[in-house]
Amino acid sequence: MGPNLWGEPKYMRVLELFCGIGGCAAALPESAEVVAAIDINRGALAVYSSNFSHPVDVRTIESIDVPELRNYKADIWWMSPPCQPFTRRGRYRDDRDPRTRAILALLDPIKRIKPPYVIVENVPGFSGSRTHGLLRGMLDKAGYEVEEHYLNPAEMGIPNYRERLFVVAGRDKLNPLKVKRRRAKPLSSYLDQDPDPRLIVNPEEEDIEKYRHAIDIVDVDDPKDITACFTAAYGRSLVRSGSYLKVDGDQLRRFSPTEILRLLHFPKSYSIPAGLPLGSSWRLLGNSLSIPSVEAALSQIPDLE
Ligand SMILES: C[S@@+](CC[C@H](N)C(=O)[O-])C[C@H]1O[C@@H](n2cnc3c(N)ncnc32)[C@H](O)[C@@H]1O
Incomplete structure (x- = not known):
């Protein structure tokens, strides 16, 4: 592929926020480079680093300011924020749960920096939450094209149920979603x-x-x-x-x-x-991602092959 959207050669630059053990990194094609993988969980980052050589940072997302975020010059911001505020087990506390603080803290930086692509992954209960409404409101107002998909490996020939909502946003036109259906394996x-x-x-x-x-x-x-x-x-x-x-x-x-x-x-x-x-x-x-679902969400990003 040619220069990325920031005018630098070769790679799509990915900022992997709430990276955990690297479900996004594991799904990325060779043409993408993770410029930073950030999480507060040291144990998760130790597993991440034993599999990938990407730079990791143990810190809260809320502590990263706008100049720092801008400096990553990332084409894609991947976000898998905690899902408990949107689940029955977490009593659907939504933006009253302190665990939504980090995703809410990213809304203003996204509005100001306007990264070319933003993907947010969460449980289906995220849909219709106040946090979801605030994210959508910001993306729509900032002029992003936004698509939302429920993806589930059980519908791709894989014997595992894991339905998740993916909000995919692009400053430019998105590709149509491509879901690879494989021959079912027992x-x-x-x-x-x-x-x-x-x-x-x-x-x-x-x-x-x-x-x-x-x-x-x-x-x-x-x-x-x-x-x-x-x-x-x-x-x-x-x-x-x-x-x-x-x-x-x-x-x-x-x-x-x-x-x-x-x-x-x-x-x-x-x-x-x-x-x-x-x-x-x-x-x-249990906190991580089903790789075929991530690949499907990433298929909407032009030039990422
Ligand atoms: C749903 S998991 C995402 C896991 C990841 N996608 C993976 O493949 O393993 C949410 C992650 O966010 C991290 N996290 C929660 N609050 C955070 C915060 N304020 N700042 C940074 N990371 C946070 C947790 O440690 C957890 O690893």
Whole structure:
């Protein structure tokens, strides 16, 4: 590709805000360069840095001022702000939840800097929130072309449900959305050959019977079974946090972090550092992104191939 929109050669420059473990970086084509990946979570950034050499910064997004943001000269601002304020678990507190402070703090800089492209990813409950209204109002007023899409890997031939809303905004015309539909692969192809015995749920330690009716259980022999959305609460909460796999007889086991990475379609080269506790791995993965959905959202950006 030619010069980017800031007149510099070769790459589309990407500012990865709320970068977590790098779901956006993992989906970017070679022609893009992450100029900064920013998050407050040191653990997430350690995983990020073990997979990518992009510059990372541990800090709050609210602490970055307009000149600093302008200095990144980024063509694309990617934002995956915390979703809890827009979920039942977070009691839909929206802009009354301090976790929306960072995304709200970015509205004025976007209006002033007018980056060529802005993408915001969040849970479906973000739609119609006051925060969503403020973001849309600012983008519309600043003259962006804006499209919104609900994307779900379960509708792309992947046995994992993870519906997310993507707000894609461009100063110039956006490409039509391109969603790659792949040939469905069975759940068995996502599983570890030799699963870690720690994944087995021990009914003596966890009150599995009490919640059995509410737990999402998938059966590897059922070709239609689709895993539920894995959230940051997986491993801590038995219900509404992800699926359990039926193993011998009545036994259940959890999905391993590598299996979840595969279900999210992270590249094969991506890994969670050995020794990271299961609980931390599940928390980080539950906050991350399904790569095919990110690729679909990025397909709207002209010149990004
Ligand atoms: C939904 S997760 C996004 C994860 C990321 N997309 C990924 O692929 O892993 C939200 C992230 O925002 C970070 N975060 C929350 N509040 C923040 C703030 N005020 N400043 C910077 N990062 C923040 C959290 O640590 C978390 O990693």
